[in-house]
Amino acid sequence: MHYQPPLADNRFLLLEVLDAPGQLRPACGDERTDPELLGQVLEEAARFVGGVVAPLRATGDAPGCRFEAGRVETPPGFRQAYRSFWQAGWPALSCAPEDGGQGLPWVVEGVLYEWLSAANHGWTMAPGLLHGAYECLRHHGSDALKAQYLPKIASGEWLATMCLTEPHAGSDLGLARTRGTPQADGSVRVSGTKIFISGGEHDLSDNIVHLVLGRLPDAPAGPKGLSLFLVPKLLPDGECNAAHCERIEEKMGLHGSPTCVMRFDEATGWLVGEAHRGLAAMFVMMNAARLHVALQGVGLLDAALQLARGYAAERRQMRVPGPRDASQPADAIAGHPAVRRILETQQAWVDAGRVLAYQTGIELDLARSHPDPTRREAAQQWCSLLTPVLKSAFTEQGFHGASDCLQVFGGHGYVREWGIEQIVRDARVAMIYEGTNxxxxxxxxxxxxxxxxxxxxxxxxxxxxxxxxxxxxxxxxxxxxxxxxxxxxxxxxxxxxxxxxxxxxxxxxxxxxxxxxxxxxxxxxxxxxxxxxxxxxxxxxxxxxxxxxxxxxxxxxxxxxx
Incomplete structure (x- = not known):
């Protein structure tokens, strides 16, 4: 059974419970918050996710990505689906119109990525960092860099990475050793090794834009000495840059997403933002990414719940006394109190997670564009405090709740045939990346x-x-x-x-x-x-x-x- 976005539920929570159009109108205007428009966008998104992306989840997990001679081949169907994705304009939903985007509220993109993660987490890892990279470059890039790279990142024609972690330095970014040497022409030669780079190499897009944390020669020690460099896979003249994928990791889950070890050998790059202020520029990406990861937890739990509900409605075992859904067989396990408790508990987490994440998405737009500075400050306060809460709580529940849903299947859940074990494997990483819980x-x-x-x-x-x-x-x-x-x-x-x-x-x-x-x-x-x-x-x-x-x-x- 392929995941199907629960469009009616999402629309009810976003448009009625939270009244997103009414909240957003002062910041985004009438045209971009029209309920009918937002509803139509969600309807088309649900159709694309359910019809194009979801069927590739199981077929992409089994073969995974293939690495050979520094190149990565993604699973069958992934490249074609991604091409359809960016050509249909989905990556540009909330990007500015002057950059080729549609200028819709961020929360609409949030709903889309919740569905994409639920449908096919491995595939969604590729475009997952696009908006963060776009915001980072838009706010901190030079005019020349924005002219060269921003439109194609906004459209999704070129994908992007976030290169932070090094073999000896995980969460403590201040230990990073990657170096950037300034050149007379204004470029920087970047050298170092980065690990755990999602989408560091693949065949989904012609170019990959790496955003790399490193140090300039005069950098002070620690995190305050880090700068941010833009290092493309292909240089503006079409030549290959000295950015090499050494291998891809063999992982517990996310087999459809290549997790790369990247080596930069005097690769040509350019400084993004101010020298020694790389973390400030990078955290534009990090905060957007963390809310996306919270929605990954919600989406993956919903995907597991859909599978568990479908199985419980069909699996017949013991008859239990008491009231039950008349539409189900009397001996379907969906009527058993132990199963009902699992299913309704996970549904409670999913629904609450949507309300909180969507409200936080609304606050992101209000913090950026509301005309009242007091309201902007309150919105920023909300986002600052709730983002770590949502990232931690809902990725934890995404994994443990998916494991509870697997329990509904009994022994069948532990074998690949039913698909639930893949969700459990895929969900585990969300508790780790973008800052551990x-x-x-x-x-x-x-x-x-x-x-x-x-x-x-x-x-x-x-x-x-x-x-x-x-x-x-x-x-x-x-x-x-x-x-x-x-x-x-x-x-x-x-x-x-x-x-x-x-x-x-x-x-x-x-x-x-x-x-x-x-x-x-x-x-x-x-x-x-x-x-x-x-x-x-x-x-x-x-x-x-x-x-x-x-x-x-x-x-x-x-x-x-x-």
Whole structure:
């Protein structure tokens, strides 16, 4: 069974629950937020994802990518599908019209990439960094670089990479040894080795634009000495650059995506942005990439859930007493309470993840273009705090929830025939790349909450509380207050114990995610969805099987603060 984007669900959450057009109109204008236009774009995107990309998931996983003599051949059908993708204009959805884009809100692109990841995670790795590379170059590139590269990155005709990690330096980018030597003509000769480079070499596009972190000769030590270089596979005159793929990794999952070891041997490149300010330029890519990765977790969980629901409706075993869906056979395992609990719990995560990620996508556009500076500041505050939460919480659930969905299949889930084991394998990497989930937790608590004593998080919690109904949402309001109290306690303890916050960062992030999910489900409930089984059942699952974890996480924080 191929993945099919749940268009009705996505449209309901985006256009009705969140009223994305109304929220975005002050920043993006009437034309680009017209509900009918957005609905038509999503409808066409769903058709392309379900009909072109999804059928390649299993067929691309088995053969994987083939490496020979420095060249990479992607699985059958991948190149043709990607050509159709960029020629149809999908990579340019949210790019500026002056760069050949359509200028639509970022959140529309977010929905597209959620679906693409669910349909075929390996294939989607190729275009996944395009928008981040586009934003990086648009904001920090010279006029000459933008003229040469921006239109083809915006269109997707040329793909891009993000070259950070080195064999001896993973998350600690300050240890990078790649060097850039300035030349008289204004170019830079780049030398060094980068690992774990998704799409470092492939046959999907004629050119690949590498964005490489390295050091200039006068660079200070540490992360403040890093610069960013644009190093293309093909130079402007059509000659091959000295950027070589040494091998591709044999991986647990993502077999359809080549993960490359890249060697730059005095490769020709150009400085992007200011010298020694490479991380500032690169983090334009990183933040966009992290929200995409959060949506990968949501999409992959939805893909696993679709498979599990389909199997559970057809698999007949023991009859169970009690009410059941009259459309299903009496002995279908979909009626068993143990199976229902798994399915509705994962649905609760998927739906809440969409609400939170889509709202964060809306805030990205508001932070950039809203005419009111106070609203821009609030939007930036929301994005800064929620991005690490969403990346960590929903990639973790993407993997563990997919594993729970595999459980529905029993022994059949452990063999390749049913496709669920591929999703479990593919989902695992999202907890690692674009900053491990442990780093996300540290980023949230140590770098964003503690420095201002929890004031920024308190402002976000004020927004949540102000959006809740005192009578209907009393338990959620109590949860908000409990998180406030925990934030105060952790902040006070950190003043006397510098190590403390690192111990509890993961629990703090998880508690924050649960409170946010409560707000998301409150938004769904107020739109009359509680009367429909499609929304009522996962809402009940959230209250019964997910939210109680908040007490456990807060208890852990209390233990550490005692």
């Amino acid at each position: 442990e780093i996300q937790a540290i980023d949230l608590l140590v770098r964003k909450v503690l420095p201002d004593g929890g004031a920024s998080l308190g402002a976000v919690l004020d927004r949540l509380a102000g959006d809740l109904d005192a009578a209907r949402d009393a338990p959620l309001l109590a949860s908000v207050q409990r998180l406030r109290a925990a934030t105060t306690a952790v902040t006070e303890r950190a003043r006397s114990d510098p190590e403390h916050a690192y111990w509890v960062a993961g629990d703090f992030l998880r508690a924050t995610a649960l409170v946010l999910m409560g707000w998301a489900w409150s938004r769904v409930a107020r739109h009359g969805a509680a009367a429909q089984p499609r929304w009522r059942l996962p809402a009940e699952a959230f209250g019964r099987w997910i939210l109680p974890e908040l007490s456990m996480r807060l208890s852990m924080l209390d233990d550490r603060t005692a």
